[in-house]
Amino acid sequence: MKLLEGKVAVVTGAARGIGKAIALQFAKEGANVAFTDLAIDENGKATEAEIA
Secondary structure, X not given: OOOOOOOEEXXXXXXXXXXXXXHHHHHHOOOEEEEEOOOOOHHHHHHHHHHO
């Protein structure tokens, strides 16, 4: 069992930088990740694809 399996994480500022790294690590640890950013542009769509 992974550390965050069955948990939900909401990450703000996850399109790039530290927020992105946190969102990706949470997903790797088994969390269902919901994220937002001020501007969901190509960076946000790329993060979404990496998490999925």
